[in-house]
Amino acid sequence: MQTLESASPPNVIVKKSPVTGEKLGEFPIVDRACVEAAVARARSAFASWKLTTVEERLSMLSRLNEVLRAHRDEYARRISEDTGKPLVDSVMTELLVVPAVLEHYGKRAPKLLARRRLPGSVYFPGKASYQEHFPMGVIGIISPWNFPFQLAIVPALSALIAGNTVVIKPSEVTPITGEIIREVFQRIGLPKGVVEVVQGDGATGAALSEAQV
Numbered sequence: 001m002q003t004l005e006s007a008s009p010p011n012v013i014v015k016k017s018p019v020t021g022e023k024l025g026e027f028p029i030v031d032r033a034c035v036e037a038a039v040a041r042a043r044s045a046f047a048s049w050k051l052t053t054v055e056e057r058l059s060m061l062s063r064l065n066e067v068l069r070a071h072r073d074e075y076a077r078r079i080s081e082d083t084g085k086p087l088v089d090s091v092m093t094e095l096l097v098v099p100a101v102l103e104h105y106g107k108r109a110p111k112l113l114a115r116r117r118l119p120g121s122v123y124f125p126g127k128a129s130y131q132e133h134f135p136m137g138v139i140g141i142i143s144p145w146n147f148p149f150q151l152a153i154v155p156a157l158s159a160l161i162a163g164n165t166v167v168i169k170p171s172e173v174t175p176i177t178g179e180i181i182r183e184v185f186q187r188i189g190l191p192k193g194v195v196e197v198v199q200g201d202g203a204t205g206a207a208l209s210e211a212q213v
Helices: 032-049 054-061 063-070 072-083 087-095 097-112 150-161 175-187 202-209
Strands: 004-006 012-016 023-028 116-118 129-131 138-142 165-169 195-197
Touching (some): 012 175, 032 138, 032 165, 032 195, 032 202, 054 063, 054 097, 054 150, 072 087, 087 097, 097 150, 138 150, 150 165, 150 175, 165 202
Parallel strands (some): 165 195
Antiparallel strands (some): 116 129
16 A cells, blocks of 8 residues: 655655655655646747657657666666565566567557558549648646556657657656656756656646646
């Protein structure tokens, strides 16, 4: 069972180990103004990110593989501290999912997102029809605590590869993993604002869902 304790002042999450009850840290709860600022940064970054090609996005995001290899043991330990999972579960069900998803999208995304001609219609003789995909803008992701890394990273990758920018609100039950998510995207050197992480509680999630994402 996860352990989450209210703190004083009330704008801080006190994280305790789900195994021992030991205090592991305190994490500020982001307020509505900070959420709206994060969304604004993501919206500003969208203007240029949407103009990159699918291949360019895949190339930048593939750096995640190197980061996860280099820091696998550290991240697995921290995810296990956060969730109470055995280390092997943190590696297999959280970290190793990401390379598999990147490999899948690396093979499929260029074709899936490409402009393609559709069969002609008898109602419009001599006319050509095409199917084309366009990114939507800023995607808000509110991830759960049970698979806190992969269920934040995988939808983020889906959105990013399609040309969107992302604001992630991790579960307040697993704030340590929320910081890992922030770190991995910082380490691959994405343009500023392409991925934003806002830590907090239900009010933070509500603010994100109401921020026109």
